[in-house]
Amino acid sequence: MEIVEEKNRFALKDGDKEIGEMTWSDAGTERMIIDHTFVDPSYRGQGLAEKLVAKGVEKARKENKKIIPLCPFAKKEFEQKPEYRDVWNR
Incomplete structure (x- = not known):
């Protein structure tokens, strides 16, 4: 399996099959x-x-x-992983 970056998304692929994704939008430059x-x-x-x-x-x-x-899953990850605090905009 591999993760491929596309425009404002990471696509998770198993061979030719897309099996997941994470999307984001930019909120300004920072x-x-x-x-x-x-x-x-x-x-x-x-x-x-x-x-x-x-x-x-x-x-x-x-x-x-x-x-x-904003995604509920990502929010839960940020709440549970202190190592993400450096990039968490709260």
């Missing part, structure tokens, strides 16, 4: 809003959604941005 995270039900329970959110955190760090996690 913030990004994670607004949606999805993994195909048949692939759930493997930590794939967590990997998508982690990829967003990695992108924010690289671009020196803060994240507003």
Whole structure:
């Protein structure tokens, strides 16, 4: 499986099949809003959604941005992972 960055989204692919995604929108030049995270039900329970959110955190760090996690799943990840506090725009 691989995660591919496209315009304002990370697509999770298993071969040619897209099995998940995380989307964001830019909020100015210093913030990004994670607004949606999805993994195909048949692939759930493997930590794939967590990997998508982690990829967003990695992108924010690289671009020196803060994240507003509006997606309920992403918000839960930020609440549970203290290591994301450096990029969390609260």
